[in-house]
Amino acid sequence: MHMKTGVEQSVYAILLLNMLPGKAVLSGEAISQQLNASPTYFQKLLRKLVSADLIVSVPGVKGGFRLKKRPEDICVYDIYLAIEGRQSLYSPSGILGDLLELEKNEYGCLLTDLMNEAETAWKTVMKRETIASLAQKMEEQRYQPKAAELQQWLNEKMLVQERSGNR
Amino acid sequence: MHMKTGVEQSVYAILLLNMLPGKAVLSGEAISQQLNASPTYFQKLLRKLVSADLIVSVPGVKGGFRLKKRPEDICVYDIYLAIEGRQSLYSPSGILGDLLELEKNEYGCLLTDLMNEAETAWKTVMKRETIASLAQKMEEQRYQPKAAELQQWLNEKMLVQERSGNR
DNA sequence: CTATCAAGGATAATTATGATCCGCGTTAAT
DNA sequence: ATTAACGCGGATCATAATTATCCTTGATAG
Numbered sequence: 001m002h003m004k005t006g007v008e009q010s011v012y013a014i015l016l017l018n019m020l021p022g023k024a025v026l027s028g029e030a031i032s033q034q035l036n037a038s039p040t041y042f043q044k045l046l047r048k049l050v051s052a053d054l055i056v057s058v059p060g061v062k063g064g065f066r067l068k069k070r071p072e073d074i075c076v077y078d079i080y081l082a083i084e085g086r087q088s089l090y091s092p093s094g095i096l097g098d099l100l101e102l103e104k105n106e107y108g109c110l111l112t113d114l115m116n117e118a119e120t121a122w123k124t125v126m127k128r129e130t131i132a133s134l135a136q137k138m139e140e141q142r143y144q145p146k147a148a149e150l151q152q153w154l155n156e157k158m159l160v161q162e163r164s165g166n167r
Numbered sequence: 168m169h170m171k172t173g174v175e176q177s178v179y180a181i182l183l184l185n186m187l188p189g190k191a192v193l194s195g196e197a198i199s200q201q202l203n204a205s206p207t208y209f210q211k212l213l214r215k216l217v218s219a220d221l222i223v224s225v226p227g228v229k230g231g232f233r234l235k236k237r238p239e240d241i242c243v244y245d246i247y248l249a250i251e252g253r254q255s256l257y258s259p260s261g262i263l264g265d266l267l268e269l270e271k272n273e274y275g276c277l278l279t280d281l282m283n284e285a286e287t288a289w290k291t292v293m294k295r296e297t298i299a300s301l302a303q304k305m306e307e308q309r310y311q312p313k314a315a316e317l318q319q320w321l322n323e324k325m326l327v328q329e330r331s332g333n334r
Numbered sequence: 335c336t337a338t339c340a341a342g343g344a345t346a347a348t349t350a351t352g353a354t355c356c357g358c359g360t361t362a363a364t
Numbered sequence: 365a366t367t368a369a370c371g372c373g374g375a376t377c378a379t380a381a382t383t384a385t386c387c388t389t390g391a392t393a394g
Contacts, residue, residue, distance in 0.1 A: 195339080210340075227339060228336095230339040
């Protein structure tokens with residue numbers, strides 16, 4: 001039982017996108033490269049984030065991805081949900097039914113309520129932190145030395161449509 | 168990301184053992200049969216419960232398994248821990264380090280604290296419910312009709328050492 | 335002694351997850 | 365218009381986690 005690594009990767013991808021100025025976008029390949037992850041698979045992850053309305057994609061030559069919401073309106077849970085989906089951590093397997101030969105769905109499972117509560121508690125914590133607060137933490141921590149370098153990289157890799165003001 | 172089915176199965180196995188009188192035991196095969204699960208695999212699960220000191224095993228001819236603790240001293244979390252192990256739901260993959268070229272373990276990951284909190288919240292809920300409280304719920308719910316039948320089955324399958332007072 | 339039970343290692347089958355490939359539609363630049 | 369860069373999405377493969385089986389050993393009641 002382990003959370004998909006895609007969740008963490010997605011968080012960082014979104015943090016990257018959050019550093020983009022204005023209407024600029026970043027290509028899927030550039031992102032996966034910076035995070036050194038598999039480019040093709042990362043594209044799939046990004047797709048899920050698009051479906052979840054967290055980011056938008058623009059096709060075509062200077063295309064890429066950009067945030068759809070403000071950073072304070074994206075929480076870690078949103079990203080978790082986008083990647084992991086709605087299925088819950090626990091789902092009863094109907095053993096109790098076998099055990100006591102209940103009518104179908106008469107009650108289901110002794111653990112369901114408890115597990116749902118547990119999962120809700122887990123999700124609640126993940127709703128507290130947002131991309132905005134994470135970005136702030138990133139700045140606060142003495143990550144400064146390389147931050148400028150990262151910003152430089154962004155300037156090189158980002159793509160801007162309409163007007164050619166980059167690079 | 169899904170909890171192992173073994174956790175649920177183990178809970179029910181322990182609920183069964185909880186219905187045993189005195190020093191009686193139930194064989195691994197009988198248990199797995201009642202829960203209709205794979206016998207050989209179930210043996211492995213039971214082994215983990217033994218290692219976690221939740222149940223005891225007795226080898227030999229009339230051997231089997233029996234609770235080691237009182238039902239009110241076994242909580243769902245104990246069983247979860249026995250089966251799933253100590254590894255946490257989330258572990259950072261070091262992406263941030265790549266991103267900012269940090270010294271090793273200088274901070275690790277922006278998400279670690281949050282995720283640990285979330286996991287703690289999840290576990291806390293699982294600590295609330297015990298085998299005793301689950302057993303009570305089982306009785307309360309209108310499961311009565313088949314309960315007697317189950318008890319009958321137990322009487323047939325349970326094994327008692329020293330003195331032959333069963334069957 | 336023997337039949338029955340758990341212990342535990344090795345290994346196979348199944349499923350979930352991560353990753354790749356390729357053809358398609360869209361769009362900026364030439 | 366043509367071309368090259370990009371996201372889209374389906375099919376497929378690879379790797380890892382989980383579930384299940386097999387078989388040998390050791391313990392013990394009868």
